[in-house]
Amino acid sequence: MTEEFPTIQGAVCPIPLPHQEKIMLGHGSGGKMSHNLIQKYFLPALTNPILSVGDDSAVVQLTSNTDIARLALTTDSHVVWPLFFPGGDIGRLAICGTVNDLAMVGAIPLYLTVGFILEEGLEIGILERILQSMQEAAHESGIIIVAGDTKVVQHGKADGLYINTSGVGQINPNIHVSGANAQPGDVVILSGSVGDHGIAVLQARGELGFDSEITSDIAPLNQLTQAMLSVCPDIHVLRDPTRGGLATSLNEIAHQSKVGIIVKESDIPVRPAVAVACEMLGFDPLYIANEGKLIAIVPEDAQGIILSTMQKMKYGESSRVIGRVVADYPGKVLLITGIGSTRILDALSGELLPRIC
Amino acid sequence: MTEEFPTIQGAVCPIPLPHQEKIMLGHGSGGKMSHNLIQKYFLPALTNPILSVGDDSAVVQLTSNTDIARLALTTDSHVVWPLFFPGGDIGRLAICGTVNDLAMVGAIPLYLTVGFILEEGLEIGILERILQSMQEAAHESGIIIVAGDTKVVQHGKADGLYINTSGVGQINPNIHVSGANAQPGDVVILSGSVGDHGIAVLQARGELGFDSEITSDIAPLNQLTQAMLSVCPDIHVLRDPTRGGLATSLNEIAHQSKVGIIVKESDIPVRPAVAVACEMLGFDPLYIANEGKLIAIVPEDAQGIILSTMQKMKYGESSRVIGRVVADYPGKVLLITGIGSTRILDALSGELLPRIC
Numbered sequence: 064m065t066e067e068f069p070t071i072q073g074a075v076c077p078i079p080l081p082h083q084e085k086i087m088l089g090h091g092s093g094g095k096m097s098h099n100l101i102q103k104y105f106l107p108a109l110t111n112p113i114l115s116v117g118d119d120s121a122v123v124q125l126t127s128n129t130d131i132a133r134l135a136l137t138t139d140s141h142v143v144w145p146l147f148f149p150g151g152d153i154g155r156l157a158i159c160g161t162v163n164d165l166a167m168v169g170a171i172p173l174y175l176t177v178g179f180i181l182e183e184g185l186e187i188g189i190l191e192r193i194l195q196s197m198q199e200a201a202h203e204s205g206i207i208i209v210a211g212d213t214k215v216v217q218h219g220k221a222d223g224l225y226i227n228t229s230g231v232g233q234i235n236p237n238i239h240v241s242g243a244n245a246q247p248g249d250v251v252i253l254s255g256s257v258g259d260h261g262i263a264v265l266q267a268r269g270e271l272g273f274d275s276e277i278t279s280d281i282a283p284l285n286q287l288t289q290a291m292l293s294v295c296p297d298i299h300v301l302r303d304p305t306r307g308g309l310a311t312s313l314n315e316i317a318h319q320s321k322v323g324i325i326v327k328e329s330d331i332p333v334r335p336a337v338a339v340a341c342e343m344l345g346f347d348p349l350y351i352a353n354e355g356k357l358i359a360i361v362p363e364d365a366q367g368i369i370l371s372t373m374q375k376m377k378y379g380e381s382s383r384v385i386g387r388v389v390a391d392y393p394g395k396v397l398l399i400t401g402i403g404s405t406r407i408l409d410a411l412s413g414e415l416l417p418r419i420c
Numbered sequence: 421m422t423e424e425f426p427t428i429q430g431a432v433c434p435i436p437l438p439h440q441e442k443i444m445l446g447h448g449s450g451g452k453m454s455h456n457l458i459q460k461y462f463l464p465a466l467t468n469p470i471l472s473v474g475d476d477s478a479v480v481q482l483t484s485n486t487d488i489a490r491l492a493l494t495t496d497s498h499v500v501w502p503l504f505f506p507g508g509d510i511g512r513l514a515i516c517g518t519v520n521d522l523a524m525v526g527a528i529p530l531y532l533t534v535g536f537i538l539e540e541g542l543e544i545g546i547l548e549r550i551l552q553s554m555q556e557a558a559h560e561s562g563i564i565i566v567a568g569d570t571k572v573v574q575h576g577k578a579d580g581l582y583i584n585t586s587g588v589g590q591i592n593p594n595i596h597v598s599g600a601n602a603q604p605g606d607v608v609i610l611s612g613s614v615g616d617h618g619i620a621v622l623q624a625r626g627e628l629g630f631d632s633e634i635t636s637d638i639a640p641l642n643q644l645t646q647a648m649l650s651v652c653p654d655i656h657v658l659r660d661p662t663r664g665g666l667a668t669s670l671n672e673i674a675h676q677s678k679v680g681i682i683v684k685e686s687d688i689p690v691r692p693a694v695a696v697a698c699e700m701l702g703f704d705p706l707y708i709a710n711e712g713k714l715i716a717i718v719p720e721d722a723q724g725i726i727l728s729t730m731q732k733m734k735y736g737e738s739s740r741v742i743g744r745v746v747a748d749y750p751g752k753v754l755l756i757t758g759i760g761s762t763r764i765l766d767a768l769s770g771e772l773l774p775r776i777c
Contacts, residue, residue: 083543083544083545084543084544084545085541085542085543085544086539086540086541086542086543086544086547086572087540087572088540088572088574089572090538090570090572091538091570091571091572091573097570100570101568101570104544104547104548104551105551105570108548108551108552108554108555109534109551109554109555109558109565109568111564111565111566113531113564114564114565114566114567114568120567121531121533121566121567123530123531123564123566123588125482125489125491125530125590132482132489134482134588136531136566136567136588137533137567138533138534138535138567138568138569138584138586139535140535140536140537140569140571140584141571142537142571142573142577173480173482174470174478174480174491176478176493176494176495176586177466177495178495178496178535178584178586179497180497180499180537180582181443181447181448182443183442183443183444183445184442184443185442185443186440186441186442186443187440187441187442187443187461188440188441190443190461191461191465194461194462194465194466195465197465197466198465198466201466207468207470207471207480208466208468208471209468209470209471209478209480209493210471210477210478210493210494210495211458211462211466211471212495212496212497213447213448213454213457213458213462214448214497214498214499214582214775214777215443215444215445215446215447215448215774216448216499216579216582216774216775217445217774217775219576220499220578220579221577221578222573222577225537225573225582227495227497227535227584227586229495229533229535229584229586231480231491231493231588233482417572417574418571418573418574420571
């Protein structure tokens with residue numbers, strides 16, 4: 064967080080006064096401010112080796128009498144606004160978000176818990192529609208909702224409703240997927256176009272200023288990841304580029320794996336309507352949230368079988384190679400732009416679109 | 421929910437007009453309105469055999485190569501206000517609440533996930549104190565926080581912060597604890613005084629009108645339950661009487677087990693200061709939330725060893741028998757009052773103390 068300097072008669076006073084740091088919207092962006100909040104406050108307070116790994120789900124070992132099972136555990140609170148938007152709603156988002164976090168460590172999603180915070184005055188008809196949508200998404204992904212909790216807060220102390228979903232998945236013994244496993248020489252695959260979810264939510268907020276056919280890409284990706292892992296158990300990294308977008312997720316991987324990643328802008332698909340909206344609003348689609356896309360980093364010799372497998376699946380039809388992992392520039396992401404120049408592609412700094420998920 | 425009748429010129433019009441049902445604070449009470457909301461909307465939409473059981477945690481089976489492990493899964497969102505109160509804070513509450521839900525199905529708590537919804541403008545110093553408190557409670561209970569999530573909403577769209585905790589525990593093969601397992605002849609044990617948590621929170625709200633020494637009883641109960649199960653694996657029911665209080669929890673058990681439960685008012689401990697506060701405010705302490713107490717329903721022949729084990733433990737010193745399970749009055753709880761009469765002790769109806777946990 065930047066230091067605050069009080070202004071005296073129009074001039075900037077260079078003496079920092081004591082002040083209380085406060086939570087800002089940017090702390091929820093999924094970008095650098097979120098990262099700093101977690102590094103500075105959450106990890107030191109709650110630290111342990113499992114929490115510190117930094118993947119989409121925690122991986123734990125469960126010792127039963129004669130065998131050891133590896134479980135993936137994850138949690139996500141969903142505060143998207145508005146509750147309904149083209150292509151989805153907070154209910155579908157809550158299920159798919161958590162299913163995908165499990166899938167991104169190579170787990171088979173098994174069980175889900177749901178926690179609701181309801182605002183007094185919420186129409187029950189709205190709740191019913193959202194519950195219906197959750198059940199449909201659970202069916203599609205094959206996860207089972209096993210436990211729930213409901214709290215109610217006074218009118219004005221929430222915004223309709225918030226949903227936490229926490230999930231448990233099981234990881235087969237030969238699977239070792241982590242953001243820390245990218246290796247020089249690996250190929251970077253992206254499963255489809257970027258920016259759809261964020262722009263669909265902006266459209267629902269009436270912030271686009273024009274009509275478009277943009278819909279959110281929300282989808283459960285576990286069947287896609289399971290198909291990929293069945294043809295190549297040695298996939299190194301899987302990650303869904305949600306808050307902070309593709310650019311931020313690639314930076315996280317480069318940082319975790321201590322490698323460089325080079326991607327080519329012209330290979331990253333962006334739907335024309337999304338590109339137009341971004342152009343008008345001054346956004347870069349590489350920083351816009353997605354909810355049904357994944358990045359896979361795979362050994363070069365497996366790229367053919369993995370790509371052809373992905374392209375046969377509903378949510379992977381448009382999969383393509385967008386870049387490579389290199390030993391140079393550890394921790395950095397480089398973008399080869401449309402005009403052929405190369406620049407550093409940084410993680411999201413500050414807040415772009417609050418309450419996008 | 422009661423029908424609404426529009427008023428015309430001061431008279432009550434007897435024709436119910438179509439209206440939208442809305443969420444009311446009572447839907448979060450943990451009593452009958454919560455029960456009705458869950459039965460009418462949540463269960464039909466999300467139904468499956470595991471969700472429908474109705475215990476404090478879901479019990480699922482995990483098949484590994486050669487063995488089957490049983491896991492307990494649970495979730496709770498915490499919206500208590502104020503964030504700090506005598507004897508605890510929202511952080512300790514969030515950890516202990518979930519640890520206790522796991523303990524109440526006989527599980528050993530293993531892993532916890534935490535999901536924060538932070539309000540823009542929250543002082544980070546407050547967050548730090550709460551994180552510290554969470555870590556202390558996690559250490560005390562032995563559970564490991566393995567995954568987290570942080571969302572930020574605009575100022576005025578939350579109330580400081582809300583915390584979801586979801587937990588995973590492991591259940592030993594010989595343990596079968598459930599609210600559905602109470603049997604006629606069983607003995608009902610209570611681990612200590614009731615009403616402390618709810619009255620401590622009211623005091624922090626400045627609603628008592630007098631100073632008192634009342635502190636919340638928030639505590640992790642898993643070491644207590646593990647000691648109890650080690651001397652008697654055949655404990656039938658464990659439940660922590662939180663929202664809705666002792667009366668509501670006993671009703672849930674009577675309903676799940678299709679038995680009657682008779683308890684004696686004079687055997688239920690209430691601290692003098694809590695009794696005074698309840699008297700002044702018109703509350704019945706049997707409906708006030710607790711956060712560090714448990715009900716155990718055990719075979720009669722095991723009551724001696726279980727009671728003596730409980731009384732040696734920090735959070736079970738004041739344990740005592742408060743009643744019996746009977747075959748008559750299935751689904752009902754009967755209270756033998758201080759003056760010797762007997763009356764039905766119903767579940768909480770409507771809302772008593774909003775945002776108590």
